[in-house]
Amino acid sequence: MEDAAATLATELDGLLAMARELEARVDGDQGAPGAARELCSALAASVDRAVRLAGRGRNAGARAGVNGQLRSGRKAAAAKVRTQVRVASMQDLGPLDDGMSWRKYGQKGILGATYPRSYFRCTHRHTQGCAATKQVQRATADPLLFDVVYVGAHTCAGAAVLGGTEQQLPPPAAFGQEQQSPPAAAPEGVQLPAEPVTPFSFPSSPASSWCQLTGSYGYAAPGGGLGVDMELEGQLDELFLHMSEFF
């Protein structure tokens, strides 16, 4: 049990470090979009692992909400990590990849949403039993804002390097310019329907791309109708707080 705790601590430590770095980069210098994105991806992966690890032990995950909502029982299953990724232009869409291959297995239109939601699974699900899934959807009122939701944990090789003593980021992460190079290609295949949104011609202030971890109260659904279904994020936030307090 202590081993798990130690691993968790390591993960969270690295996570915190990355978060700090990311924040510093985004807040201070916007001249490193790729690095920021990479960091964001790594952060997401780490969060995934951390949450899963925490979920195993009924010490960090089992907690009541601030409102006293006890839902730790047997509801704990797959960790959901919601990540919002904003891209500058849909033509310069970078590869959203946390280090693993995704295979699209479905796409459905969501009520109230203008854009369909895409469902992805790990390519090695039948090969290595990787139960990781991912959902990508564009924001209703923002075609350049991608809402990515990671569900589950990776079991396939190359996804995570759980050492326990040595904390290192997965090198197989090929960032920068992968995924072929067909002009105008969505990160994961989320295409936008007939949307007359193509006025991209910013002078010389390409905000590039920047990631943002949605803690819990960072994004309010505009226009009303956006289903904000995030139960675990509260626990995640609390986890963060506890960790910060603990360390």
Add this chain to the structure above:
DNA sequence: ATCATTTGACCCCG
């Protein structure tokens, strides 16, 4: 030929 994406149908849960 093999593999990934596409697209509609099916199923499950609220």
Add this chain to the structure above:
DNA sequence: CGGGGTCAAATGAT
């Protein structure tokens, strides 16, 4: 009953 998620067959790309 409906929305959301997954499956599975067909189709396209490599």
